[in-house]
Amino acid sequence: xxMKIKGRAIFIGIVMVVCLLGIIxxxxxxxxLKDNVxxxxxxxxxxxxxxxxxxxxxxxDAVNITADQVLERLQxxxxxxxxxxxxxxxxxxxxxxxxxxxxxxxxxxxxxAGDLQTLSSEQFSDWELSRMPGDATSWMLALKxxxxxxxxNQALLQSMNTIRNRVDQLGVTEPxxxxxxxxxxxxxxxxxxxxxxxxxxxxxxxxxxxxLKIVQDGPIxxxxxxxxxxxxxxxxxxxxxxxxxxxxxxxYVVNRVAAxxxxxxxxxxxxxxxxxxxxxxxxxxxxxxxxFGRVTGAxxxxxxxxxxxxxxxxxxxxQSQISDRxxxxxxxxPQKVQDLALVLRSGALPASIIYLxxxxxxxxxxxxxxxxxxxxxxxxxxAIMAFMLxxxxxxxxxxxxALVFNLIILIAALGYFGAVLTLPGIAGVILTVGMGVxxxxxxxxxxxxxxxxxxxxxxxxxxxxxHAFVTIIDTHVTTIVSAAILFTFGTGPIRGFAVTLTIGLxxxxxxxxxxxxxxxxxxxxxxxxxxxxxx
Amino acid sequence: xxxxxxxKIDWMGIKWYxxxxxxxxxAAGLISMAVKKGLAxxxxxxxxxxxNVKFSKAPNLDTIRSELDRQNLRGATIQGYGVPSNHEVxxxxxxxxxxxxxxxxxxxRAIVTALSGLFGQGQxxxxxxxxxxxxxxxxxxVAADPLGLSSKGYDSATKAYGDLAEAVINFRNSPPRxxxxxxxxxxxxxxxxxxxxxxxxxxxxxxSNFAVKNTEIVGPKVGGDLRRQAVYVTLAGLGAxxxxxxxxxxxxYGVAAVVATFHDVIITLGFFSLLHKEISLTVIxxxxxxxxxxxxxxxxxxxxxxxxxxxxKREDFVGLIxxxxxxxxxxxxxxxxxxxxxxxxxxxxxxxxxxxxSFALVVGVIIGTYSSIFIASPIVVFFQKRWPGxxxxxxxxxxxxxxxPARR
Numbered sequence: 024x025x026m027k028i029k030g031r032a033i034f035i036g037i038v039m040v041v042c043l044l045g046i047i048x049x050x051x052x053x054x055x056l057k058d059n060v061x062x063x064x065x066x067x068x069x070x071x072x073x074x075x076x077x078x079x080x081x082x083x084d085a086v087n088i089t090a091d092q093v094l095e096r097l098q099x100x101x102x103x104x105x106x107x108x109x110x111x112x113x114x115x116x117x118x119x120x121x122x123x124x125x126x127x128x129x130x131x132x133x134x135x136a137g138d139l140q141t142l143s144s145e146q147f148s149d150w151e152l153s154r155m156p157g158d159a160t161s162w163m164l165a166l167k168x169x170x171x172x173x174x175x176n177q178a179l180l181q182s183m184n185t186i187r188n189r190v191d192q193l194g195v196t197e198p199x200x201x202x203x204x205x206x207x208x209x210x211x212x213x214x215x216x217x218x219x220x221x222x223x224x225x226x227x228x229x230x231x232x233x234x235l236k237i238v239q240d241g242p243i244x245x246x247x248x249x250x251x252x253x254x255x256x257x258x259x260x261x262x263x264x265x266x267x268x269x270x271x272x273x274x275y276v277v278n279r280v281a282a283x284x285x286x287x288x289x290x291x292x293x294x295x296x297x298x299x300x301x302x303x304x305x306x307x308x309x310x311x312x313x314x315f316g317r318v319t320g321a322x323x324x325x326x327x328x329x330x331x332x333x334x335x336x337x338x339x340x341x342q343s344q345i346s347d348r349x350x351x352x353x354x355x356x357p358q359k360v361q362d363l364a365l366v367l368r369s370g371a372l373p374a375s376i377i378y379l380x381x382x383x384x385x386x387x388x389x390x391x392x393x394x395x396x397x398x399x400x401x402x403x404x405x406a407i408m409a410f411m412l413x414x415x416x417x418x419x420x421x422x423x424x425a426l427v428f429n430l431i432i433l434i435a436a437l438g439y440f441g442a443v444l445t446l447p448g449i450a451g452v453i454l455t456v457g458m459g460v461x462x463x464x465x466x467x468x469x470x471x472x473x474x475x476x477x478x479x480x481x482x483x484x485x486x487x488x489x490h491a492f493v494t495i496i497d498t499h500v501t502t503i504v505s506a507a508i509l510f511t512f513g514t515g516p517i518r519g520f521a522v523t524l525t526i527g528l529x530x531x532x533x534x535x536x537x538x539x540x541x542x543x544x545x546x547x548x549x550x551x552x553x554x555x556x557x558x
Numbered sequence: 559x560x561x562x563x564x565x566k567i568d569w570m571g572i573k574w575y576x577x578x579x580x581x582x583x584x585a586a587g588l589i590s591m592a593v594k595k596g597l598a599x600x601x602x603x604x605x606x607x608x609x610n611v612k613f614s615k616a617p618n619l620d621t622i623r624s625e626l627d628r629q630n631l632r633g634a635t636i637q638g639y640g641v642p643s644n645h646e647v648x649x650x651x652x653x654x655x656x657x658x659x660x661x662x663x664x665x666x667r668a669i670v671t672a673l674s675g676l677f678g679q680g681q682x683x684x685x686x687x688x689x690x691x692x693x694x695x696x697x698x699x700v701a702a703d704p705l706g707l708s709s710k711g712y713d714s715a716t717k718a719y720g721d722l723a724e725a726v727i728n729f730r731n732s733p734p735r736x737x738x739x740x741x742x743x744x745x746x747x748x749x750x751x752x753x754x755x756x757x758x759x760x761x762x763x764x765x766s767n768f769a770v771k772n773t774e775i776v777g778p779k780v781g782g783d784l785r786r787q788a789v790y791v792t793l794a795g796l797g798a799x800x801x802x803x804x805x806x807x808x809x810x811y812g813v814a815a816v817v818a819t820f821h822d823v824i825i826t827l828g829f830f831s832l833l834h835k836e837i838s839l840t841v842i843x844x845x846x847x848x849x850x851x852x853x854x855x856x857x858x859x860x861x862x863x864x865x866x867x868x869x870x871k872r873e874d875f876v877g878l879i880x881x882x883x884x885x886x887x888x889x890x891x892x893x894x895x896x897x898x899x900x901x902x903x904x905x906x907x908x909x910x911x912x913x914x915x916s917f918a919l920v921v922g923v924i925i926g927t928y929s930s931i932f933i934a935s936p937i938v939v940f941f942q943k944r945w946p947g948x949x950x951x952x953x954x955x956x957x958x959x960x961x962x963p964a965r966r
Contacts, residue, residue, distance in 0.1 A: 069911075077780055204783070218691050221663065378662040380780040385610075385737065385771040394733075395909030399916075403903035407896050414559045414892070446912060447843035453904070453919070454847045457897040458854055461889075464896075465858065468889040471560075494861040497806055498854040504802050505795035505853070509846065512791045520843050524850065 028548060031541045038533075039428060042435035063438040067445030067519070068384055070393050073215040075382040076224065080208045083122060084374035085178035086171055090115070090124045093147065095279070097126065097164070104142055106135045114163070121175070124166040126150075131160050178373040179208050186212065186227050188369035193223060204514050209379065218385055222362070228376050230332050231366035233288070233305075234281035235349070237318065238326035238338050241275030242266070249274040264328070266335025267354070275335050277328045282318040284371075287311025291367035293360040294350070301360040302352040305367065312347035320344035331363075396449060407460060415467055417557025421542045422463035425534040429459050432530035437523065447520040455527025458498065462535035466491040467558055480556045484543050492536060499528050562888045569883045569931055570876045570939060576932035580821060587828015597831055600838030600914075601774050605781035606652040607665035610772035611673060613645040614738050617768075622647070625672045631665065640910040644736070646771070653778055662775050670770060677767040687763035688730070688738050689770055696723035698762045704754035722750045726759075737769040788842045792849065796820065799853055807860055810941035815856045818934035822852045822925045829921050830914075840915040848922030851897065855890065856930040862886050863938065875942050879935050894927040 046063055050056035068075050094113060101108055109130025116123040131139055139162060143152040149170035155161035183200055190198045190212070199213040217223055239261055243249040249263055250256075253276070257263060260279045267273055289308045296302040307315055319327065319341050326338040329351050336353040355363065408426065412419035433455065437444060470487030478486060503525055510521035550556075591597060601608045619636050626634045626649070635650040651665040674686075685694065699719040707715035729748045730739050742760050745751045796816050803812035823845055830837055862882040870878065883890075901923055905916035 077777075079779075216691070216693075219689075221667075224663075379777040381662055381773070381775040383773040385731075385769070391733075391736065391909060392911045395907060396912070399904045399907040399909075402907055403900035406899045406903065410896060410899070416559075446840050446915065450840075450843040450847045450915065450919075453900060454850050456900060457851060457893070460896050461854065461858070461893040464889050464892045468886075468892070472885070475564075490865070493865075494858055497861055498857045501799050501802050501853055501857055502850045504798045505850065508795045508798045509791055512794060513787065517788070517791060517842070517846070520846055 028541060028544050031537075032545070035428075035538055035541060039431065042431050045435035045438055046431070064434060065438075065441070065443045066393070067443045067448070068213055068215060068382070069446050070396075070444065071215060072218060072384045073213065074217045074220040074223070075380075075384075076212040076214070076220065076227075076378060077203055077380040078210050078212065078227070078376050078378050080179050080182045080210065081375045081377065082175040082178040082208045086122075086124055086166070086174050088373075089174055090126070090166065093150070093164075094126055097128070097147070100142055100146055101128075104138060106138050106142070107132060109160075121171065124171060126164040127155065128162045128164070129158075129160065131162060133159055136162075175208065179210075181370075181373045182376070183210060185370050185372050186210070189226050189366060190214065190223070192365050192369060193226065195223070218383055220381065220383060224378065224381075226362050226366060228378070229362075229366050230372045230375055231285060231363070231369075232332050232371045233285035233351075233367060234330040235283050235315070236277040236281050236328045236330055237322050238328045239276045239278065241277075241326070241328075241335075241338065242273030243275070244271075244273065246274055249276060264330060264333060264335050266328070266338070273335070275326075275328050275338060277330070277335070281330070282327075283307060283311045283315045285367060286371070287314070288367060291364045293357070293364045296350060296352045300352055301355045301357050302350050303355075303360055303364045303367065304350050305348065307347045307349075315349075316344055316346040319346075392446070400449075404456070407456070411460070411463070415558055417546070418467055418470075418543075421539055421546075422460070422467070424542065425463060425539045426456065426459055428538055429455070429527070429530050429534040432533065433523070433527045436526045436530065440522070440526075442522050442526075443519065444523075445519045447517070448523040451520045451523030451527060454502075454524055455531060458502070458528065459531045459535060461498070462491070462495050462531060463539065465494055466535065466539065470556075470558055474556070474558075480550070481547055484547060484556070488536070488540055488543075495532070495536060499532055503528055560888070561891060565884045565887055567880070567884060567887075569880050570936065571880075573932055573936045576928070577936065580825070580929075580933060583825050584821065584828060587825060587831055590828065590831040594831060597827060598834065598836045599781075599785070600836040600841070601650065601776055601781075602839040603776075603781045603785045603837065604652065605776045605778040606650060607663075607669070607776075608648060608650045608772075608774045609666055609669050609770060610639065611647050611649065612737050612769050612771050613647065613677065614740055614767040616642070616645050617647055617677070619647065621676060622649070622673070625676050626669065629668045629672045631668055631672070634669075662777055663773075666773050666775060673768050674766065684762060684764045686766045687742075687759065688766050688768070690727075690763065692720070692723045692727045695726060695759070695763075696720045699723060699755065699758060702758040702762070704758040705752075722748075722755065725749065726751055726755075737771055738767075740765060740767075784839065792823075792846065795846075795849065803857070803860075807864055810938055810945075811860050811864075814934045814937035814941070815853060815860065817937055818856055818929040819849050819852045819926075821933050822848060822922060822929050825925050826918055826921050830918070835914055835917065838914055840912060841918050844915045844918035844922065847919060848926055851923060852926030852929060855894070855927055856934045858889065859883060859886055859930045859935060860938070863935075876939060879939055883931055883935060890927060890930070894923060898923045 046060060047056055048059035048063070050059055090113060094111060098111055101111070107130070108128050111126065111128050114125045114127045116125065128139070140152060143150065143164065147164060150164040150166055153163050153165070155163050179202070183202075187198070187200045190200065195214050195217060197215055199211070201211055203209040203211040212227065214220065214223060239258065240252065241249070243252060246263065246265075257276060261276050262279050264275050264277055265272070266275055287307050287310065289306050289311075291303055291305045294302050294304040323341050323343060325341055327341050328335045329337045329339075329349075331351070336351060351363070404426075408419075408423045411422045411426075415422060430452075433452065436442075437448075442448070466487055469491045470483050473483035473486040473490075474480070506521040506525045506528070509517050510525070513521060546556075619638070623634070623636055626632075626636070631651060633652065635648075637648055639646040639648045649669050651669070685698075687695075696716070696719050699722060700716055703715065705718070707718055710718075725748050726745055729735070729745065731737050735744070739745065742756050742763075742765070745756055745759070746753075796819065799819075800812040800816045803815050826845065826848060827837070829835075830841070835841075859882060862885055863879060866873070866878050866882050866885075898920070901916055901919040904912065905920050908916050
């Protein structure tokens with residue numbers, strides 16, 4: 024008996040030491056102890072202050088861009104393969120969710136149908152070719168559902184990476200960027216310590232799509248006169264973009280295909296131009312530089328439009344061949360130039376972003392919450408412990424120890440899993456404490472009952488534990504089952520509640536059933552024969 | 559020490575009084591919800607903007623209101639928050655005022671602009687110290703270098719000023735200041751903040767009479783999603799518990815436990831409606847806690863009923879239920895009392911932020927305990943009378959415990 028208790032006590036001791044070290048680490052002094060505890064018990068934004076953003080990536084943008092590129096490539100390929108056609112157009116069905124992306128090719132002669140089918144299966148494998156009903160010369164290319172889903176998921180992942188890059192470069196400590204919910208392409212961005220989110224939000228949101236395009240005509244003072252200058256129809260493969268010229272608004276007719284884009288950048292730095300105005304200097308990758316050199320070499324004397332997010336910022340004349348570097352100037356403030364360089368470095372977003380919610384907890388409110396919460400918890404805790412001691416005397420020590428152990432295990436486990444303590448999480452802790460107390464009360468009341476029936480002390484303790492055990496298992500499993508449901512289907516705060524609750528209840532099973540029993544057995548083994556049990 | 563010594567209360571004999579009370583409470587709550595056209599949801603469910611502002615002295619709410627009107631923020635709710643001596647005010651805008659998705663925070667910006675006009679008294683080129691982050695303060699200290707640290711290298715200087723800025727802002731945020739100082743000299747009690755540092759701050763910053771403590775902006779989509787999710791997930795959780803209890807006890811016990819728990823949620827929500835309290839996300843967390851607590855309490859009673867049914871198969875069922883409740887009464891009162899102590903302490907000392915949360919728990923612990931006795935148990939009796947064959951007594955299952963029979 025003696026040995027068995029010793030073995031179990033050593034096991035409990037090891038568990039407690041491991042948990043304690045998990046919380047405090049190996050501190051050399053008090054300051055280090057505080058730092059360790061602070062880094063291991065991570066507080067949620069509602070407790071320590073910061074900004075919490077929920078945003079949605081408009082992934083359909085990315086699918087549209089892909090479809091546009093395919094449309095252009097299809098026209099090129101049809102010409103290259105000598106397949107005549109009357110018209111190629113997008114015919115998306117936006118009535119359904121998610122939208123279906125389709126391209127309709129009209130006027131393909133019957134004898135070229137085979138060539139078109141070969142082209143489609145060889146070059147456009149993500150698309151499905153079918154005849155338009157009732158028209159032997161018209162065909163439809165539809166983007167396969169799996170391919171579209173793939174593009175959407177890629178856009179979400181790429182957005183996440185880009186946002187993470189940007190937030191990291193801003194120097195926010197310990198940001199969280201994660202998917203939010205299982206569908207709808209939502210992301211949650213948590214920025215601890217940021218209490219004025221407007222700049223961060225602008226930086227996250229800026230698409231920063233940089234394109235360098237050859238100008239065919241411009242600047243022209245208005246959209247109408249630009250169109251009129253070309254007889255109402257733009258030359259093929261060009262587009263009309265707005266910008267600002269020396270006399271206010273200006274429009275440029277530029278090539279649809281960019282010479283280089285933001286993807287070809289290898290770096291971007293804030294700088295000043297020759298006139299001392301703030302500017303961004305960029306360098307190109309080897310690939311990009313080769314292409315840029317080729318295009319600028321062939322277009323000396325023409326203008327080069329620097330297009331950012333479909334707006335022309337500058338259109339300098341190409342003096343000579345340029346290869347690997349360039350400069351963006353415009354009406355920028357120094358701050359704006361810094362931010363622009365940052366977003367260009369971090370890569371473009373594949374799709375635009377809209378913000379769904381924003382919460383900023385000021386640090387003083389967070390501090391208030393923590394202080395109040397700590398005071399309330401200590402008062403509640405001390406009251407419960409004192410009561411248990413008064414009501415159950417000796418056995419009360421037992422219950423109090425079990426409760427303290429329970430909390431230590433819970434906190435250590437939260438740290439171990441990297442869980443974040445939030446207000447709903449604290450709700451989980453409260454339920455844990457309630458059920459922990461309940462387990463002890465159940466056991467003790469049962470032991471008292473057995474004693475009233477005239478059982479010997481040892482038998483009463485054994486009987487009490489056995490009877491209460493079934494009840495404790497039932498209550499705990501029921502609650503853990505529902506916590507599992509909350510964890511599986513819930514998001515954010517509901518999950519936080521489920522995590523702390525589950526960990527707490529598992530810890531509780533250990534402390535109230537196992538630890539408490541060992542203490543009882545120890546007390547019984549030291550007891551003189553016939554003495555009463557303090558309960 | 560012992561409160562109850564083998565009580566012999568005829569619980570099932572007095573059940574109708576309490577069922578009537580439950581029905582009355584539930585009806586009052588439901589009528590209140592119907593009259594008010596649903597519950598008052600917090601900003602996290604309804605969508606909109608809430609800004610929590612602290613002022614250095616009691617603000618005139620009417621002045622704020624007319625200034626907001628002038629900024630075209632009609633229909634803003636302005637109310638005091640917490641204890642009046644804190645001078646805290648909550649300004650709320652609903653979605654109609656802050657609709658566009660491009661600028662989610664336009665409502666917040668307008669509120670801050672309006673307040674700056676009223677309480678800012680800013681000087682050109684200076685920043686508001688009471689609404690600045692440690693980062694901003696640190697940047698200004700590094701630029702001015704009042705401690706002459708630049709000789710020690712950029713990194714160590716930045717680190718030193720970063721720590722100092724954090725200490726200064728922490729000092730500003732801790733009570734009794736709680737986010738607002740009215741004179742830069744107050745900062746002299748911060749270690750490291752010597753006259754030079756204070757002079758730098760005075761030079762670069764001014765002190766407004768308000769500080770934005772908290773902002774919450776929720777777009778329409780997130781709010782609706784959260785509300786649906788909270789309801790579905792709670793129902794799924796209840797369903798899972800029903801299945802588990804069915805498996806461990808009987809279907810009738812499962813139904814009884816779920817009905818009792820549902821009853822608790824309805825009555826607690828009724829109290830929120832009657833007392834004009836808002837349902838926020840933290841209240842939902844409290845309701846989930848309440849569901850867990852109520853279920854726990856009910857199962858303890860059921861477990862005793864099951865045990866007694868197996869030991870005394872011939873005993874009158876109503877008497878057996880009364881005896882089971884009496885046997886567990888001491889435990890029920892103790893556990894509920896202690897849990898109540900804990901949540902009461904939260905309610906009294908936990909602060910304004912979790913007021914709704916702790917209120918739901920205070921109500922919930924009482925209702926959850928009471929419903930195990932007066933709602934769950936009578937339902938089991940009802941099923942037993944209606945379909946006597948389906949009780950646990952009719953087909954005893956084998957349980958691990960029966961291997962070690964505990965004789966009475």
